[in-house]
Amino acid sequence: MITNFLKTYELTTEILNLISSTDSYCYIVSPYVKIWPHLDRVLSIASKKEAIITFVIREDIKSNELIQKLNVEFGFEVIVIKNLHIKLYLNEDKCLFSTMNLYDSSKQNNLELGYYVNNPVDIKREIIEDYILADKTAIRYPGKFEAKRNQILDKVSAAKEILESQGFCVDCRKRILPDFNPYNPRKVRCRDCYFKTEFLNVEIKYCHYCGLEHNSTDRKPFHYDCTQDLKKYRSLVKDYD
Ligand SMILES: [Zn+2]
Ligand SMILES: [Zn+2]
Structure with missing residues (x-):
């Protein structure tokens, strides 16, 4: 049985879940957006949580109205692209390609399909940042939570630096290339x-x-606190790299 595909009636629920479960970032790439009451509630909660959400929409007679609502009212980043036709919904855990715009599918007569793909972090970098947002017609309306985004990015690059810095030989304390994960x-x-x-x-x-100093065996080459630190740094970096 195929499990990666979503049909019309499943799509809106999945997209709403994707928005509300956002932890690090969320991209809603949808040429047309129509905010129905349930979506409005989900977005308003996300806005109170200062969720870092980016809407990528198509230039259209309705886009000013949407910018007013999504960017000015809710505080989300909005990017307007002239001939956008891609529909893609992504957060740090999930990426959904779809034929559907962000409409309430139960109110539409369209036959839609969605497809989950696996590597959201790579798709964010290679498809969203390097392809969609790199479009020369893109106009950006920065969100209210950009300071928070930058804070997170600073933490991530600090964590990356730590994870890439040298480790110590567990026997003679010489500096060596680290292997912080897996613990081999x-x-x-x-x-x-x-x-x-x-x-x-x-x-x-x-x-x-x-x-x-660490009196242990090579099965446990880190102090307990160091293990916790490394876990923390790795989980910070994992959504971005
Ligand atoms: Zn050594
Ligand atoms: Zn240690």
């Missing part, structure tokens, strides 16, 4: 120490991440 006991040693180690699961002296 073989990869947390420098070359010399690695060739001296006959078995795995043996005692180590230093934390692979912070280089401070």
Whole structure:
């Protein structure tokens, strides 16, 4: 049975869920948008939560009215593109391609189809940023929550830097390329120490991440707190890279 496809009656529910479950960012690429009461409620809650939502719509006689509502009233970023025909709904977890504009499908007679694709982070970068938003007719109306977006992006690049910085050999404390994930006991040693180690699961002296004393085994090459820090940094970066 195919499971990635959504039919007309399922589409609006899915899109509303996608908007309300937004954590880091959400892109609604829909040439035409008609705000019906349920959508209005979902957007108003998202606006109170300062959700970072970007609407990409088509230049049209209705676009000023939409900019007023979405950008001025709700505070979301709006981008108007002259001949937009793509319909795509994306947040950090999910990406839905669809034939449907953001209308209440139950009120329409159209036969629509939607399709879930897997890698939203890549699609955000390669399709949304590098293709759709790069269109030369794009006019941008910045949202009210851009400061928050920038704060998150600063945190992400700081986290990236930490994850890419050098780690420590767990035996001799030499700086080596890190392997913060996955935790492979073989990869947390420098070359010399690695060739001296006959078995795995043996005692180590230093934390692979912070280089401070750590009496443990190579199965657990990080302090507990360091593991928590690394988890935090990885989850920050995962929505963007
Ligand atoms: Zn070493
Ligand atoms: Zn540590």
